[in-house]
Amino acid sequence: MSKTVRRRLFLLSAAVVAVAFFWACLGLPGFGTARHPYGSRAVDTGVDQRTANVVSSINFDQRAFDTLGEESILFAAVLGAVVLLRRARDERREEPRPGRVLPPTRLLGLVLLPITLLVGVYIVAHGQLSPGGGFQGGVILAVGLHLAYVAADYRVLCRIRPLWLLGTLDAVGAGAFTALGLAGLLTGAAYLENFLPLGTFGRLSSGGLVPLINAAVGLEVGSGVIVLVAQFLDQAVETASPADRPRKPEVS
Numbered sequence: 125m126s127k128t129v130r131r132r133l134f135l136l137s138a139a140v141v142a143v144a145f146f147w148a149c150l151g152l153p154g155f156g157t158a159r160h161p162y163g164s165r166a167v168d169t170g171v172d173q174r175t176a177n178v179v180s181s182i183n184f185d186q187r188a189f190d191t192l193g194e195e196s197i198l199f200a201a202v203l204g205a206v207v208l209l210r211r212a213r214d215e216r217r218e219e220p221r222p223g224r225v226l227p228p229t230r231l232l233g234l235v236l237l238p239i240t241l242l243v244g245v246y247i248v249a250h251g252q253l254s255p256g257g258g259f260q261g262g263v264i265l266a267v268g269l270h271l272a273y274v275a276a277d278y279r280v281l282c283r284i285r286p287l288w289l290l291g292t293l294d295a296v297g298a299g300a301f302t303a304l305g306l307a308g309l310l311t312g313a314a315y316l317e318n319f320l321p322l323g324t325f326g327r328l329s330s331g332g333l334v335p336l337i338n339a340a341v342g343l344e345v346g347s348g349v350i351v352l353v354a355q356f357l358d359q360a361v362e363t364a365s366p367a368d369r370p371r372k373p374e375v376s
Contacts, residue, residue, distance in 0.1 A: 233275020258341025
């Protein structure tokens with residue numbers, strides 16, 4: 125396909141999308157209204173499903189299928205980074221040098237590491253009750269683990285970061301989201317429909333399926349971000365390219 129054909133195909137596709145987008149915007153309610161029809165229905169549905177956090181109700185119940193697509197995009201991005209950043213044949217692994225960390229930085233990292241991990245678990249577990257959820261909590265968990273790199277050095281991070289296990293957990297979290305939707309079909313409900321007991325409003329066990337999906341997303345996001353960052357750190361710390369190798373002196 126020539127460059128001209130590709131350009132014309134892109135312009136035609138862009139025009140179709142622009143017309144469809146403009147047409148869809150004509151059906152939106154007016155801006156600045158005191159009561160938005162979608163917002164009021166989302167809040168009412170969230171309360172009916174015993175979900176105190178309406179954002180989590182929308183993400184993991186009312187439009188859970190869309191969220192499954194977003195999680196799959198993250199999983200595909202991590203998988204693509206692992207494939208693209210793998211060590212090439214002409215590259216070699218170098219032993220990372222011992223890190224030199226100032227005592228205040230080491231103390232700060234050691235104190236913040238368990239606190240950050242605890243906050244991440246809390247954000248994931250309480251996503252149906254308070255702001256947060258699997259995506260936010262997963263990122264916090266990944267950041268908390270990398271405080272070991274700040275407080276110590278790269279070798280310590282490698283010891284507490286089993287990539288083979290985290291890669292498996294990344295796939296398990298993504299698969300669990302899909303499996304929970306299939307469980308709804310097996311019970312006679314729709315895919316990803318909230319089929320579990322809703323519990324008492326405001327309790328940790330409320331929300332039916334939402335807490336389980338939150339946990340699956342937190343597992344996938346936390347593991348995926350750690351694996352993703354590990355690829356870049358390995359390239360920067362461990363991998364040596366042929367250009368980095370010492371050259372042999374030329375013999376005249």
